Amino acid sequence: MALKLLTATNSSQGFRGNDFDWCVEGELVHIGTVCARDRDDPDGGCGCGRSFAGLNSHRATTTAMVRDVPGFTDADYVLAIRSSLEQQGCDPSFAEHEAALLRCLVRDWPVGVVVERRLDEIVVRQVVQP
Numbered sequence: 414m415a416l417k418l419l420t421a422t423n424s425s426q427g428f429r430g431n432d433f434d435w436c437v438e439g440e441l442v443h444i445g446t447v448c449a450r451d452r453d454d455p456d457g458g459c460g461c462g463r464s465f466a467g468l469n470s471h472r473a474t475t476t477a478m479v480r481d482v483p484g485f486t487d488a489d490y491v492l493a494i495r496s497s498l499e500q501q502g503c504d505p506s507f508a509e510h511e512a513a514l515l516r517c518l519v520r521d522w523p524v525g526v527v528v529e530r531r532l533d534e535i536v537v538r539q540v541v542q543p
Contacts, residue, residue, distance in 0.1 A: 415481035422478035435472035455531045468497040
């Protein structure tokens with residue numbers, strides 16, 4: 414059985430002039446915090462208000478794709494988020510809650526959907542046929 418999760422993608426990069434993709438294609442991503450510089454503007458100079466953060470690379474991308482990740486369990490997902498938070502010196506106690514929120518976010522989207530972030534809003538940018 415596969416778990417539907419949010420992953421880094423370079424698909425549809427360039428749709429916005431300030432797109433970037435420094436993650437590893439297909440790596441798990443989460444929604445990071447927004448700094449003061451971007452707090453009121455997703456197109457601010459930092460980029461954190463419009464990006465997803467790679468759990469492994471700790472890099473960022475402005476596009477993420479919903480993918481089925483075969484063999485990955487809910488427990489694996491929590492562990493991946495917890496490990497990423499610990500590596501970054503953040504409080505890992507929210508990993509289970511964050512995993513649940515991310516699973517809810519992608520629940521109704523089909524595999525292949527590419528999304529973008531605009532501060533607290535995550536919207537569909539493109540549907541790619543898997």
